[in-house]
Amino acid sequence: MTISNNSMMASQMYANKEVQAQSGASGTWTGASQGAGMDFSAIAQQLMTTMDTNKSGTLDKAEFSQAAQALSKSSGKTDTSGVDAAFAKMDANGDGQISSDEMMAAIKQATTQAQTQKPHHHHHQASESATDGTQANSSTQASSPTNEMQKNLFNKIMAAYGSSTTTAGTTTNISA
Amino acid sequence: MYLYNFEAFTTPCELHIQASNQTEADDAVQIIISHAKRLEHCYGFFRETSELYAINNRINNTHILSDEFAGLIQMALFYTNMTQGVFDIALSGTLKASLKASTLEEYHTIKDTLFPFASSEHILLEGNQLTFSNDFTKIDFGGLVKEYAVDQAVVLLQNIGITSALINFGGDIAAYGACHNNPWKIGIQDPNSLNLNLMEVELYNHSLCTSGHSKRFYEIETIKISHIIPTASAFQSYNQASILAPTTVDAGVWSTALLINPNLILPDHIKLISAIE
Numbered sequence: 001m002t003i004s005n006n007s008m009m010a011s012q013m014y015a016n017k018e019v020q021a022q023s024g025a026s027g028t029w030t031g032a033s034q035g036a037g038m039d040f041s042a043i044a045q046q047l048m049t050t051m052d053t054n055k056s057g058t059l060d061k062a063e064f065s066q067a068a069q070a071l072s073k074s075s076g077k078t079d080t081s082g083v084d085a086a087f088a089k090m091d092a093n094g095d096g097q098i099s100s101d102e103m104m105a106a107i108k109q110a111t112t113q114a115q116t117q118k119p120h121h122h123h124h125q126a127s128e129s130a131t132d133g134t135q136a137n138s139s140t141q142a143s144s145p146t147n148e149m150q151k152n153l154f155n156k157i158m159a160a161y162g163s164s165t166t167t168a169g170t171t172t173n174i175s176a
Numbered sequence: 177m178y179l180y181n182f183e184a185f186t187t188p189c190e191l192h193i194q195a196s197n198q199t200e201a202d203d204a205v206q207i208i209i210s211h212a213k214r215l216e217h218c219y220g221f222f223r224e225t226s227e228l229y230a231i232n233n234r235i236n237n238t239h240i241l242s243d244e245f246a247g248l249i250q251m252a253l254f255y256t257n258m259t260q261g262v263f264d265i266a267l268s269g270t271l272k273a274s275l276k277a278s279t280l281e282e283y284h285t286i287k288d289t290l291f292p293f294a295s296s297e298h299i300l301l302e303g304n305q306l307t308f309s310n311d312f313t314k315i316d317f318g319g320l321v322k323e324y325a326v327d328q329a330v331v332l333l334q335n336i337g338i339t340s341a342l343i344n345f346g347g348d349i350a351a352y353g354a355c356h357n358n359p360w361k362i363g364i365q366d367p368n369s370l371n372l373n374l375m376e377v378e379l380y381n382h383s384l385c386t387s388g389h390s391k392r393f394y395e396i397e398t399i400k401i402s403h404i405i406p407t408a409s410a411f412q413s414y415n416q417a418s419i420l421a422p423t424t425v426d427a428g429v430w431s432t433a434l435l436i437n438p439n440l441i442l443p444d445h446i447k448l449i450s451a452i453e
Contacts, residue, residue, distance in 0.1 A: 092210040092213070092214060093213045094214060094218070095225050096225070102210075105206050105210060144243070146244050147243050147247070149328050150244055150247045150248075151247075152331060153425065154247070156327075156422065156423055157254075157423055157425060157426060160421070160422045160423070160426065160443075161258075161443060
């Protein structure tokens with residue numbers, strides 16, 4: 001499948017390969033520049049190298065806690081109660097591991113939030129909501145952003161069927 | 177317009193985003209990728225850490241699901257009803273075990289054995305509680321969750337103030353807003369000649385999904401078996417079907433269902449724009 005506008009033809013975008021198994025995608029982001037003036041990737045990699053004591057390529061909660069405790073000691077702080085929350089926030093896909101991509105995203109987000117003087121309030125607020133939503137996958141909070149998005153999608157689908165003469169099946173509502 | 181390529185749901189994905197600057201576009205893409213990866217992790221059929229995997233490889237037959245998971249099941253059951261049982265998450269999920277066969281004979285044996293359990297009639301959703309009637313029925317969100325991710329990507333972009341983007345997850349496409357004040361133009365690839373387009377479609381705030389047997393398949397004894405597993409009674413006459421719909425989920429489900437049973441009658445708001453026999 002190709003995508004184009006009047007002056008541009010984008011690349012062919014369809015899986016043109018044999019599918020033997022639905023293994024997880026690498027999720028490698030090969031997009032354009034990943035930071036403005038700051039090499040987030042290099043910073044993330046450096047932190048990963050330091051914190052990843054078992055050299056698995058990702059950080060588990062034990063490694064993260066260990067690093068947080070070391071940081072707390074060095075800064076003279078003793079309260080590490082926020083470690084679990086921080087870990088959950090960085091573990092965007094909820095798999096119990098922080099990957100270098102997630103580390104990079106967290107650094108970038110923290111850097112961006114620190115630059116709150118920029119007129120991006122609406123943007124950051126929404127981004128935070130989305131991030132929170134990604135962590136709420138296993139929760140049953142009815143008001144989480146994920147649930148709200150799903151509800152909105154249900155409503156949109158039902159609105160289309162509500163205005164459609166449907167003969168394919170008996171009408172069943174999705175209760176949002 | 178900023179262009180990004182990445183991989184998710186085992187397919188190449190592409191994003192065109194109209195943003196005021198590179199940083200804004202980068203941030204938007206990070207959010208979308210993060211969200212797509214989360215869905216992939218939660219609902220990947222073969223991903224051993226997924227919530228779906230735990231349920232399919234269950235010890236007992238009753239589970240309390242997360243709200244989102246329950247919502248996806250509910251959505252799937254809605255489409256099972258609307259497509260008269262053609263689109264069925266328990267059909268492909270249960271029969272997927274047959275695709276691990278090393279011989280065609282083994283494939284047919286496994287498929288025939290599991291077929292009685294390959295139906296949503298064997299699952300019951302009551303609130304967030306999902307109950308299976310047996311140990312063999314499994315669920316697969318293929319044809320639904322990638323499309324769901326595309327629809328949610330649109331919402332995520334809306335939430336951060338982006339007004340124009342094109343989201344393409346392996347052929348499941350949502351055109352959000354306009355492309356330089358014009359509709360987005362999508363070329364539908366000819367499965368028999370990949371360098372050619374069958375047609376071009378103009379999209380504005382609409383979704384387009386193309387399902388086909390030619391790109392994704394399993395191979396047993398050199399025989400290609402489509403990743404879309406047909407029911408025993410249905411016959412295949414479409415090799416590829418492209419559907420236009422208000423949501424990507426709608427487009428994806430109906431394009432998948434039409435491949436299995438081309439005789440399905442589509443609701444008025446669903447448009448079959450291209451079909452290859």
